Every structure is written in structure tokens, then in C-alpha cells.
Amino acid sequence: MRVRLPGAEAGDAWPTVGAYLLERYGAAVGRGRIEAMLARGRFVTLDGPIGPRTPYAPGTWLWFHRDLPEERPVPFAVEVAYRDERIVVADKPHFLATTPRGSHVTETALARLRRDLGLPLLAPAHRLDRLTAGLVLFVVRPEDRGAYQSLFRDRSVRKEYEAVAPYDPSVELPRTVRSRIVKERGRIAAREVPGPPNAESRIELLERRGGLGRYLLLPATGRTHQLRVHMNALGLPLLDDPVYPQMSAAPAGGSVAAEGPLLGDGAEDFARPLQLLARALEFTDPLTGRQIRLESTRRLQAWPPQTPGR
Secondary structure, three states: OEEEOOOHHHOOOOOEHHHHHHHHHHHHHOHHHHHHHHHOOOOEEOOEEOOOOOEOOOOOEEEOOOOOOOOOOOOOOOEEEEEOOOEEEEEEOOOOEOOOEOOEOOOEHHHHHHHHHOOOOOEEOOOOOOOOEEEEEEEOOHHHHHHHHHHHHOOOOEEEEEEEEEOOOOOOOOEEEEEEEEOOOOOOOOEEEOOOOOEEEEEEEEEEEOOEEEEEEEEOOOOOOHHHHHHHHOOOOOOOOOOOOOEEEOOOOOOEEEOOOOOOHHHOOOOOOOOEEEEEEEEEOOOOOOEEEEEOOOOOOOOOOOOOOO
8 A cells, every 4th residue: 555745735744754654543553553564664665664763755655565454254155146247236244344444354245256256346336334234236347337336326226125123003104204314424323413304214014023023114315324223213223233222312303312322333243133134126227228126035033934824
């Protein structure tokens, strides 16, 4: 990887390259790690390795090798629901990120598919939350990416989700929920706030078993954690959701506030996946005009098939 030192406008802000790297990346990477890399000559310029006391030179390019973090393997396979010369539709398991982000680099659907299918240029047309299972569309050729990404940007794809959550007879369904959802940088949870709606979800009850319901969720928009937030706001939090386990309406403006501490995405238990599944994708192929509908073969753990007669 490489990074360019800020130009002459930076003035004398940093006496050494090391001072700049520590200020810019110390909080995210760790000061000790950067100091160790400098001491070992892991940062290089065209003139060779630099050290902690190398004077700052505006505009200089630095090259370095980023050590991949040690990742906890996700013990579930990525299935291929559909493949042709233009697209691959993967049936992603719970806990596997769609693309590299943060501490998830090799344990991602994109990395696995590129390796297993021999498609180094494969790229996603959209993303699915790491804790959500189901269908994700990838594009094989770079020249086709824009056409398929536009389908999702223009809301031309029908996305169907299935979820398991508590059953509450006082919640009238079906209904369409509209609200304004914001996701602040550095916070795990999204939240509803006053203002013009930017998120819309259709919610239907498919069936009931005792105190649980199986729901069909149809998002018209694609805000971060939208379905989880909307179900939670109805008092129907999704089973085994570590981020929105107990939420309540705040007293003013219909915003949502947490009643207790929220668990991070890294606190998951592989035996208790979030009960949310991207069940189906339906769209018109922008390059062939063919109507395509694909369905996941996965089932939600909390809703196993019933034995006939029971």
C-alpha cells in the first residue's frame, strides 16, 4: 500500500515523517504498531527505508506492507445461487462480511468468491450486512458494474427479506413504516430521528407459532440496518440481534433510544445468528432484458420446518 504526505500547504506541522504517521494513524492503528514499523524500516520511499527521525518532506510517497489482521474463521460456506458470464449471485451465510472492511479482510464473501471461482475482478453490485444471511449480487466484468449497480441505486430490484421476531397481536399488520434513519460514523447502531422520511419498509406477518412470528420484510429503500430499526421501533426486535435487543421510542419526535448497552458486531455467537435472511432478488437484467428471480435456499434457525401432522 502507499500513502502520500500532505503537500507544502502543511507547512511545518510535522518535524518528522514519524510524527505525521503517529498523529494521522496512531489512534486507528496503534502508536506502538507504527513505532515498531518505523524502527524496522517497514516504510520506504524511492530512496529506500525511512526511520523515526526522517525529516518530513511534503508530497513524498511512502510505501508499506500492511499485515493482515488475524481473523476468526467463519465456519459456514458461501453458496452460489446463480452464475453466468456477467454476474454471480451468492447465498451468503450469517457472520460473513460482503466485502473487506475494518478487521474483516479475508473472511469476506468477496475474497472467498474471487479465490474459489477464479474471478479476481469480481465486485459487488450492492452490500448485505455481515450479520444478515442471503442473496448478494456480484459483477464479473468491470465494464458491466455500472449497469448492475444502477439497478440498486435506482431501486429497480425487488428485495424480499424473511425475519423471525416476537408476535404481538396489538401490532397491526401488514403496514408500511416510514421514518428518518441516520447512522453516525463511529457508532454501531443506526437510529430514527425527526425529519422527512428517508427509509420505507413494508412489513407483513407470514405465520405465527406461539409467541413468535415469521415476517416478510420488503424494503423500498436501503438505509443501514433499516429493517432491524423499523422492526425494533414496532416493538418486534429480531431474534438474536446483538445491536438492537431492546429499544424504545424516545419521548420527543419519534426518535429511538437504547434502553441498555449495545453489543458490538464482534460479540457474536456463531450458534445464535441474527434471524434475518435476504430471501429473494427480482430484477430485469439491464444487459439482456431477461426477468430474473432468485431465492435463497437457507432457512432461519428459529423457524425450522414442521413435521407433517404436528
